[in-house]
Amino acid sequence: MKDMENKDNNFEPRIVAFVCNWCTYAGADLAGTSRIKYAPNVRIVRFPCTGRIDFMLLLKAFGSGADGIIVSGCHPNDCHYTSGNFHARRRWIVFRNLLDFLGIDVNRITFSWVSAAEGAKWADIVNETVDKIRKLGPYTEYRRAKDYTEEAKQYE
Amino acid sequence: MSNLEETARSLFKEEKVNLIIGFEEGSRHPRPFFCTSTDDIPKLILDKRCHNNTAVYLTKKDLLGTGLVGIVATLRVLKSALQLSLENQINEGQFIFIAGEDASDVQVLKDKASIQSYVDAHPEIPDSKVEERLHHIESMSREDRWAFWKNELSKCIRCYACRAACPLCYCERCVAEVNCPQWIDPWAAPLSNMEWQVNRAMHMAGRCTGCGACYEACPLDLPINLLTKELSSEISEDFGKGISGNVLSSFNPADKENFFK
Numbered sequence: 001m002k003d004m005e006n007k008d009n010n011f012e013p014r015i016v017a018f019v020c021n022w023c024t025y026a027g028a029d030l031a032g033t034s035r036i037k038y039a040p041n042v043r044i045v046r047f048p049c050t051g052r053i054d055f056m057l058l059l060k061a062f063g064s065g066a067d068g069i070i071v072s073g074c075h076p077n078d079c080h081y082t083s084g085n086f087h088a089r090r091r092w093i094v095f096r097n098l099l100d101f102l103g104i105d106v107n108r109i110t111f112s113w114v115s116a117a118e119g120a121k122w123a124d125i126v127n128e129t130v131d132k133i134r135k136l137g138p139y140t141e142y143r144r145a146k147d148y149t150e151e152a153k154q155y156e
Numbered sequence: 157m158s159n160l161e162e163t164a165r166s167l168f169k170e171e172k173v174n175l176i177i178g179f180e181e182g183s184r185h186p187r188p189f190f191c192t193s194t195d196d197i198p199k200l201i202l203d204k205r206c207h208n209n210t211a212v213y214l215t216k217k218d219l220l221g222t223g224l225v226g227i228v229a230t231l232r233v234l235k236s237a238l239q240l241s242l243e244n245q246i247n248e249g250q251f252i253f254i255a256g257e258d259a260s261d262v263q264v265l266k267d268k269a270s271i272q273s274y275v276d277a278h279p280e281i282p283d284s285k286v287e288e289r290l291h292h293i294e295s296m297s298r299e300d301r302w303a304f305w306k307n308e309l310s311k312c313i314r315c316y317a318c319r320a321a322c323p324l325c326y327c328e329r330c331v332a333e334v335n336c337p338q339w340i341d342p343w344a345a346p347l348s349n350m351e352w353q354v355n356r357a358m359h360m361a362g363r364c365t366g367c368g369a370c371y372e373a374c375p376l377d378l379p380i381n382l383l384t385k386e387l388s389s390e391i392s393e394d395f396g397k398g399i400s401g402n403v404l405s406s407f408n409p410a411d412k413e414n415f416f417k
Contacts (some may be wrong), residue, residue, distance in 0.1 A: 055358055056339050059351055076409065086407035090395075093413050094361045094404065097390040098354060098383065101293070103302025112417040125417060145306055145346040 003067075003138040004041075013068055013133035015042040015126070016061040020050045020073035022080040023115045030119030038123035039130040042070065049073065051084030055095045058109065062142050068108045068133035070125065075113040085113075107132065108139060160228065160259040164197045167226045167252060167264075174223035176254070177213055179206040188213070202228055202259040209369040211236035211323035214246050228262075229253040231278055232367035234271050236323040239365055241268055243402070245326060286368070290382055290389075309353060310346040311376045318356065318380055321373030324363050331355055357383040362391045362403030 004012040019025050025046050031038065047053055050073030058069055071092065079085040092111055100106050110129045114122045160178075167173045178200045180189035186206045189199060211233045213219055227233065234255060240246045248267055255274050256262030265271050293301060316332065319325045332340050332352055340355060341348035356370075364384040371381035391403055395411065 056351070056355070059354065060339075063347055063351075083407060086409060086411070087404070089411055089413060089416070090407050091404055092415075093394055093411065094387060094391060095358065096415065097394075098357055098387055100298070101301070101383065101386045102305050102350065102354070103296075103298050103300070105298065106415075110417065111415055141302065142347075145310075145350065 013041050015068045016066040017042050017044045017070035018053045023074035024072040026116035027114040027118045027122045031122045034119050036123045038126045041130050049084035050088035067139045070110045072112045072114045173226040176226035178228035209367045215326040226252045229255045235365040309349040312349040314344045317373040318370035321369040360384045
């Protein structure tokens with residue numbers, strides 16, 4: 001996939017945010033209704049709970065052109081389903097270790113807890129992530145591994 | 157304490173086992189052997205060269221028949237059997253374990269407690285080669301680690317020997333075969349190979365007993381056992397040494413992390 005560019009031909013980060021319906025999605029909604037301005041680079045994908053976010057979805061996002069990922073849900077003890085975020089936290093601790101061991105850039109994934117009342121925190125997290133990814137540049141390193149034939153066509 | 161041949165004979169005679177899974181001399185290495193009658197007992201061997209983790213057969217119902225089954229068990233077999241029992245994949249009384257490291261000195265273990273005490277009494281010596289490789293990879297920069305794994309895993313031919321050799325990969329329908337959605341591309345390409353190994357490692361998280369059967373089975377000698385080994389050591393660091401079972405299906409509100417904002 002072609003990297004995103006702005007009108008000055010500079011790199012624009014493409015961020016995918018996997019968020020839970022009950023806290024972070026509502027938080028992002030609050031950021032909107034409060035007219036808080038934040039970077040437009042993020043595409044929000046809504047899930048019933050952080051516990052539903054499969055680790056493969058993150059790899060699929062990177063593979064299909066995301067330069068950065070945000071994973072966000074309810075604060076611990078605030079889960080709508082009591083324990084979904086605790087399960088998710090374990091999964092991300094293990095998964096992050098594995099990605100780091102494989103040499104996948106874990107700095108491109110932002111994990112956060114954003115409650116329905118934290119619209120401003122959501123805006124900050126998006127802005128920080130976009131700034132960080134802007135510095136890191138497009139994640140072509142990962143996409144290059146996707147397919148031998150694509151690699152030959154696109155990069156040689 | 158008795159030798160393997162006598163023990164096997166008595167199991168056939170007194171315990172009425174129908175089958176003993178053990179090892180026989182192969183053309184180059186010992187290989188797994190299904191001993192179904194007393195005539196075959198002299199073929200059974202057990203020594204340091206018996207590497208295969210024959211616990212992989214414990215969950216293959218079509219191979220075992222309906223009767224009681226004996227299994228010649230090295231330490232790695234016993235460890236895998238304990239994990240399988242923890243996951244309710246095998247039951248007490250279904251198998252008789254002939255535990256030992258050498259054919260001259262074996263003992264019969266029938267219940268979980270005796271297997272556990274045998275395993276506790278025989279601590280495993282950490283494989284220095286594996287530890288060394290692990291430290292070597294950990295000390296690389298992230299870019300080098302990526303280059304290393306991309307290079308290694310791009311050789312993978314997706315034969316799934318790692319899955320077949322692992323006693324704990326017993327799912328009847330594997331995520332690698334799920335095509336709705338197609339989580340993992342079925343062809344061999346660097347990224348889909350990596351995705352397969354990420355899945356394998358994640359599904360092994362906290363369950364892997366570190367026998368290295370996946371590495372030994374790999375026709376391309378890819379160091380894929382390091383992935384599960386690394387996760388095991390991280391998990392015991394993060395969630396405590398005594399943890400057993402599937403760490404990902406349980407949680408502790410006191411779990412610590414340092415990367416959530």
